[in-house]
Amino acid sequence: MQDIPLTAEAFRQRLFAWFDEHGRKTLPWQFDKTPYRVWVSEIMLQQTQVATVIPYYQRFMDRFPDVFALAEAPQDEVLHLWTGLGYYARARNLHKAARVVVEEHGGEFPVDSVEALSTLPGIGRSTAGAIISISTGRRAPILDGNVKRVLTRLHGVEGWPGRPAVERELWVLAERYTPEERLPDYTQAMMDVGATLCTRGKPACLLCPFNDVCVAHARGEETRFPESKPRKTLPERTTRMLVLRDPEGRVFLQQRPASGLWGGLWSLPQFDDEAALRAWLDQRFPRAQREADGAAFTHTFSHFRLVITPSPARLHEPFSSVGETGELWYDVQAPASVGLAAPVKTLLDQAVT
Template sequence: MTDTPTPVLAPATFQQRLLDWFDQHGRHDLPWQQDRTPYRVWVSEIMLQQTQVTTVIPYFERFMARFPNLRRLAAAEQDEVLHLWTGLGYYARGRNLHKAARVVVEEHGGAFPLHSLDEMAALPGIGRSTAGAIIAQSQGRRAVILDGNVKRSLTRLHAVAGWPRRPAVERRLWALADHYTPNHRLADYTQAMMDLGATLCRRGTPECGRCPFSDVCVAHARGEERRFPESKPKKALPTRTTRMLLLRDARGRVLLEQRPSSGLWGGLWSLPQFDDALALQAWLDIHAPDSRLDAPGASFTHVFSHFRLEITPQPARIGSLDSIGEARRWYDPDNPDAVGLAAPVKALLASLATFTLDMPPGP
């Protein structure tokens, strides 16, 4: 089997059809399409990974208002970056965005290494496709992209069998993407390829009747649009359990602790977590012996890509706590701090009613 399926159209014909469609039906007024600097394109590309445009727009605008350039982002604290990322999900993206900004400042003098696709792709959280998008969109230079939307369109167009992240399948898709990429109108072409997958060649309900390639699409000719791209072989998601301690003081504040910089919810602020009720009680016996437990809250499940987390909130009360240790803080739900919160924790904090406590306040 060769790496490249036989192209369905000559590159020039493919490009002309796509750009004609884009000129008439593409998206031309997205915030990051205005003033296409490498920085703005980069932030938008990272935010758009596995996230819809309509969700990203308000986050992008708030992010640009607070961090209008790369040096401002690099100088910020991670907490502030993750606070603006709260609710967007996939928080490693936010951490890598911050880390990459500091690398560019410290190792590249504050300017992206746009002369080198390899150096761009080596920056934290970027990779080959995002590097290509930044170069093509901001510089107008030829660079190939292969994000999820482009993979889906090319996979259907050629009926490429196999899960697109398998190395052999991905090589074939990169070869196709390179074959069709032009030497002109690169910003428009890359945006058009992303728009095609996002607006017409969608995952569940492709609009083949409006597609400029419906007459040559192999999956459409077979009536197998929904077969492609093929899904990753499924494995049953394991379930983990955790107890989240909702410890509140006499002022109604909630104790939070910062997660380690790597791993689950890295760098975000969360409720103290324990494997079971015994471990939670043991921690209270040591750190908050005067606390009182309330009845546990209703358990709920938060689903990650590789496991399910069953969370049981455990409310507790304390009059005061002299020392809360490092990487912990008191959080006032009525006057919230600007910190990054894990999504389930944000939901739990938002659901708290006005708090009253029938124990005397501490000194």
């Protein structure tokens, strides 16, 4: 790490001057900054861009205006409103945390300290800092992806930020620059600089208030920082997704186990191969007729790639009931309010036509 010729106070002065003129101040969660509203926004914004989050956030707030409404809701409905945002563990943890807040804290978020707030499911040190600083105005440093990018470039911090030693170095810098006042503005400003100027691919260095002191910019190495996680070749798996339709055009779905891949979401039945698919059909729906497979496509997870082959089948006689809990006939014309895995939603949307 290289020090820059700028005091913490001078850094903050530049940051606030830029934010006052260019910062984002009309995002939905910047009004009525309760811990609940800020918390929901911070969880949604993890690994997701602001423009994508806004409509989801607004629908979520309309349905769950406070933590009590969220805690009382069935998980299916929470996952349904999350469908399309991805990283569904965030939604499950959001739901769990809401119930903890209601049952153990009387509906009040434990914002007295980062440590207390971090005990809730899905809330780490940086997210807790953002919730506290934005909703209460108390000092609590943050170190999300945007802030990491700004600090690593500004100081030329070597190494992948996911390494504990590098992360500790960045936390020291985050502590150094975090002020004692204007905490909501400071937290938002740091996020905004990273999201709108110090972007991953094409940083707008000419517009940055720190371009004259930025180590990465001085070296012409902006895109080298922060260093990427050492890459591994993603393994590839294959699956067949059965798209079984009844005479009314409804599609058969099963609910995934609560934990694991697509936990708690509703999915098309999956099989390793055609033989397993046909054996299941012979047992559950012996009158179903297989149709030609659709084109295979790939869905990429953080740790593997899943190659999905849509495998249609059709029932020509009414079959009104399902044999087990965790199963349903999904009406594509009048969809149920259930959470769907992204590739499943894609296939169901195609089934409408």
